[in-house]
Amino acid sequence: MPPDTEMLSLRECAGRLSVHYMTVYRYVRTGILPAVKQGAEWRVTAADLESLGTRPTAPAARGEANWSDRLKARMIAGDERGSWLVLEASMASGLAPERVYLDVLAPALREIGDAWHRGEGTIAEEHRASAVAHRLIGRLGTRFAARGRHRGRVVLGAPPGERHRLPISMVADMLRAAGFEVVDLGSDVPIESFVEAVRDTAPVVVGVSVTGTNALASAAAVAAAVRAESDTPILFGGRAVEDAGHAARLGGTGYAADGAAAAIWITDLIR
Incomplete structure (x- = not known):
């Protein structure tokens, strides 16, 4: 085995770094040091240990740590606790929950999906990461609750x-933080369910999230059905929607690139 691919236990890593075993364990669980689990033990390549440096200093300050890469490694490993520790560390460095979604979790998920499409990752890794992400959002979502009366309802x-499903969950949380009540229909929603929700809840906006291009035609059908029912504005977003012009061609009123932009767009609309 070449020296740089030698697999080391965490205790061996601690010995080489002259630090306590738990220090190395913390580096692994917070994504500072890449590792894979073999059986019941974490293992680190000699090359990754070498790149860490001889005596690691304190965790990087805000703006220096690549939280997204750290999180990606932990999610691919299916390490929910380590993934949560990365998010907690990013917030301790000064990131607000909204920025954690936009700058840490969303980029990590996007890169994992892109790697799979490039043939550089496996479907198992993507599923492990998605399962962890669902649980992370469930835990982080409580930090987005807004106080006081809501500013309007969004379907x-x-x-x-x-x-x-994940992009919808993140956008929903960010809209709640902005003071909106969200009727979250989830993913793969029948057209009739959109129409029924508009009829029953009288929202200020209907938001439609489209990640895959295969769903663009059905997204346009949703817009047409909603318009036939009411004049409620329709906001499009998601990776498959290119820009405001594309959203308009699908039958939308507006476009938002992410949850923060959606909150701003809706706020401007209702003023």
């Missing part, structure tokens, strides 16, 4: 054939 969902 949010993905059209038929669009099964990506």
Whole structure:
């Protein structure tokens, strides 16, 4: 085995770094030091240990730590606790929960998905990461609750054939933080359910999230059905929607690149 691919136990890493075993364990669980689990033990390549440096200093300050890469490694490993520790560390460095979604979790998920499409990752890794992400959002979502009366109701969902649930959950949390009540329909929502939600809840906006291009036609069908029912503005977003012009061609009123932009767009609309 080449020296740089030698697999080391955490105790061996601690010995080489002259630090306590738990220090190395913390580096692994917070994503500072890449590791894979073999059986019941974490293992680190000699190359990764070498790149860490001889005596690691304190965790990087805000703006220096690549939280997204750290999180990606932990999610791919299916390490929920380590993933949560990365998010906690990023917030301790000064990131607000909204920025954690936008700058840490979303980029990590995007890179994992892109790696799979490039043939550089496995479907098992993507599923492990998605499962961890669902649980992370469940824990982090409580930090987005806004106090006081809501500013309006928003119906949010993905059209038929669009099964990506995570983007909707993150946008929903950011809209709640901005003071909106969210009717979260989830992913792969029948067109009739969008129409029924508009009829029953009288929202100020209907948000439609489209991640895959295969769902663009059904997204346009959702817009047409909603417009036939009411004049409620329709906001499009998601990776498959390119810009405001594309959203308009799908039948939308507006476009938002992410949850923060969606909150701003809706706030401006209701003023």
